[in-house]
Amino acid sequence: MRELQAAAITDAVSRLAKEACYFLPKDVVDKFDSALESEESETGRDILRQLRENVSIADAEEVPLCQDTGFTVVFMEIGQDVHVTGGDLNEAVNEGVKRGYEEGYLRKSMVTQPFGERKNTGDNTPAIIHSSIVPGEQVKITLLPKGGGAENMSALAMLKPSQGRQGVVDFVLNTISNAGPNACPPLIIGVGVGGSFDKVTYLAKKAILRDVGSRNPEPHLAELEDELERRANDLGIGPMGMGGRTTVMDVFVEEYPTHIAALPVGVNIQCHSARHKEVVL
Template sequence: MREVDVGQVTEAVARLAIEACTYLGEDVVDFLEKAIDRERSETGRDVLVQLLENANLARDTNRPLCQDTGLAVVFLEVGQDVHLVGGSLEEAVDEGVRRGYTDGYLRKSAVADPIGARKNTGDNTPAMLHTRIVPGDKVKIIVAPKGGGAENMSAIGMLKPAQGREGAIEFIVDTVSKAGPNPCPPILVGVGLGGTFEKAAYMAKHSLMREVGSTNPDPRLAELEDEIERRCNDLGIGPAGLGGTVTVIDVFIEELPAHIASMPVAVNIQCHSARHKEVVI
């Protein structure tokens, strides 16, 4: 049994929160650079160039990529041979968010009493925490700040099984179409198929942690991802919603078996600032 002090988790979460909000992943940068050549719209190409300039400025000046530094979504994979010591794991994560958003001068966007007073919590806590117990003696931490513009365009549908593959595709593409310019395209589209209501939503969000350009290990899902990406790009929304051929950066799908009477389909949209950083302790 390996002991890990939760103070290490706090330090890691604080650092990752700042890095995620400041440094755009190289996979996204690489996509944007290549997308300039295949975007047919001159305006769209100009937008892509500006997105790259913004990423460079954020990196060089150590400032956020976007003023909306989001709610702090945190994924933990805790090895079953780890003994966490030094306090509460959940409190340690929240303390990391508190420090990261304060020390990094990141906007605090969390409000309590969401259908009432909507008073800012003041430190961007609590974290939206998802924890899994996995084999091993390590702790993997992913911090993925999620802004409101893209999150508001996400959707879940409890479809009828008879709607099948085409019905699921239509729901996903329609969600992207309705989103239009609001999530700051080009976007990533995370999809959760099957499971239950809440599990589909979780899978859709978790799928966004994949590297841009990676291939789904399931050939059936890889083909489905390609088809959805093509049909979304055919919508012509384009960069910043100003028209063009590059609407989607990538499509990621996670899947689970579903109940015989259900076909949950969840779509979690992520803006071009696909912010997530990770570390293993």
């Protein structure tokens, strides 16, 4: 059994928070560049150019790409042969968030009592932590700062099984259409299909972590991803909703077996500031 100090997890989370908020993943930046070539709207191209320049400034100055540095979502895949010592694992993650957001000049956006006093916790904790146990003796940590604007336009539907594939397509496109400019397009769309009320939104959230341009290895899902991407871009919403061909950068679909009575669909919307960073300890 391998031992891993809780302090090492705190250090890693702190660093991931800063790096995720300053440096946009390469697959997303490359997509900005290719969209600049294909976008037909002049205003759309102008916006994409400014987004590209924003990436360069944030990178050079090590400042947040977007002032909304999000809820801090942390996925941990914990090897079953790892023993975390020297502290509480979840506290170690939250300590890392607190330190990273303070040291990195990141905005603290978490408030208590959502329909009441809404008092800022002051350090962006608590993080939204998803842990899973996997084989092996390593810990993989993925940190996803998730902005409020795009999260607010995400949606869940418990469809009837008879609505089938068409029902899924309609719900995803309607969700993107309703989001329009609010969610900061061009978007990345994570779609979960199946499982339960909770599982389906988890699948959707995990899906937005995939690389732009990747396809689900299951042919029927890859085909759905292609169709959704094409039809979402036919909506005409365009960069920041001002009209154009680039409404989504990509659509990713993940599925899970479900109940005989159920067809849950979750759509998690990610803005163009599609930040995430991972490390394996």
